[in-house]
Structure formats: C-alpha cells, structure tokens
Amino acid sequence: MMPRTLITGGAGFLGSHLCDRLIKEGHRVICLDNLITGMVENVAHLIGHDAFRFIKLDVTEYLYIDGPLDYVLHFASPASPIDYQRLPIQTLKVGSLGTHKALGLAKAKGARFLLASTSEVYGDPTIHPQREEYWGNVNPVGPRGVYDEAKRFAEAMTMAYHRYHGLDTRIARIFNTYGPRMRPNDGRVVSNFINQALRGEPLTVYGDGAQTRSFCYVSDLVEGLYCLLMSGEVNPVNIGNPKEFTVLDLAHMVLKAVGGPSADSTGLATGIELRPLPVDDPRTRQPDIGLAQERFGWEPKVQIAEGLALTIEYFRKQLK
C-alpha cells in the first residue's frame, strides 16, 4: 500500500519540495494551502499526477479529509519576517489553531505527525551554537513574537498530543533555508540579495551586516526532514547547515556569484547599501546538528557556492 500523506502549506517553498520528495518516495500526497504566501506555481507540475491532490484550504478552519492518512506534515505558516509581521494574526492562528486542527486530524487517522518548527524558538540566542536543550531568548511582545511564540506554542501542543494521546510526533527546528521556489519578494536575505544583484541594484544590508546566519540549501533540508520523519526521534531536532556566515559575507558571495552591474567596474563594496537593523533581529544563529547526525546520520552536503548558483539560476529564469 502506498502511504497517504497530508501536507499543510504544501504549495509553499518547503512544502512544495516535500510534495515532490514524498511522491518520489511512493506516497500519495494531499496538499493543503490557503495560498496567502504559498503559490500554485510551486506545485503546478504535480497537478494531474495520480498521486497528487491539491485542496485550497485554511488549516485554521474546519478540517475534514476522507479516507486514511499515514502522515500529517504541518508546514503552513508565513515564515519570512516581513510576511509574519504583515500577517500577525494569521501567523498566530496557524501556529496555534492550525497546529491543533492538524494534530486532531493526525489523531483521528492514527497518522504520524511532523511539525515544522523553527530556529526562531531560540529567539536572539545567548548560547552558541544552539542545541536542542536550549530554551531560548524570545521577546513575546516584540514584532517577531507572533511567529516565535506561535511556533513555541505549536511545539508545546505537539508534545502534549504525544504525551497525553500517545500520538506519534516529530518536531523539526528548521534553520535558514534557501533555494528555488522562494518568492523573489519574500523579503528574506537570500532572495533579496539575489534579486537586487540580478536587477543591478545595491544589496540592502541591515545594520552593519555583522549578524550571522547559517544557510541550508533546500535539497539538504528536505533530506533532513525526510530522515527525521522516518526516524524514531520524538524530541525536537535541529535541521540546518552549521556553516555560519555574516550577512555581509553573504552579500559579497552573492555579488561575486551574480556578477553584472552591482559587481563590476566600481568593485564589490559599492554594490552594498546599509539600512537600519530590524527590531529584535537575532545577532547570531547556528545550529548544532549533533542530534540529527547521531540519531539518523544526516548532515548537509551542498556548499554555499553551489547552492547560490542554483538559486541564482532559478531567479534569473523567474525574472525573464
């Protein structure tokens, strides 16, 4: 029997790559999305496929699905800072009510549940790199609180369903990820920098660019999620690439990789424009992936230069 899997947020950046991966693994996939930040284009190539079904639905509303389910993957949520600050109530609702609905569905079907959580549960971390045991440093009432607290609630709810109802659950703490199917205007650093460089505009570095992030290419991330889903690990697991860069490093790497007007004649540094640092922007972020390595032997493989080249190629085609 082919496993039957439901993915909320299945038309989003990560959700759509998961749809592809699970279909490749022989699953029948039901993709739910309300399309507020997801895009039908991300799954257009799957429409008409026997193993794929798309339902336009908001997971915070009544959720009824016919027939059995083996897996429920909860990936619905605005995830870029500009998106969740533009959609604060929806973000809080999908993390709380949406997680509750998705857990309830998994329970009714006896399905395994996977929550897409985030490195944002660590907030502006005071320990480095971040291990899963760290409880985090989150400002609940700051502009990022709507996302961070929704995901923290989602983790608590998931563990409660595991402990109280015996539901089989997994929690992935996803760190910064990039690759094809990000929205060019989603406001994240990789999509902003690449699209600015491709348009010959200066790259907007926030603050002095000394803040760090660790960027994982999407194929590595999806592999990590799949390994976690198939593993026996119930506690949260960091999934991300531990190679850490400053935002300024990233700007230089993008300028070099794209070339063109931002990068030529005047030299690289002139292709950069400093802007104010957003409120509560975490100063550092780097996953400790020891647990994923130990429990299911996963680690990322794609180097930043290769991943950026693939992402640049995607955005170049999108711009045409």
Ligand code: UDP
């Ligand atoms: N950032 C930047 N320029 C941009 C967009 C983002 O310098 O045009 C910075 C942002 O301030 C943060 C980092 O890049 O320090 C990553 O931002 P992103 O929005 O991608 O995700 P975050 O990791 O903050 O959730």
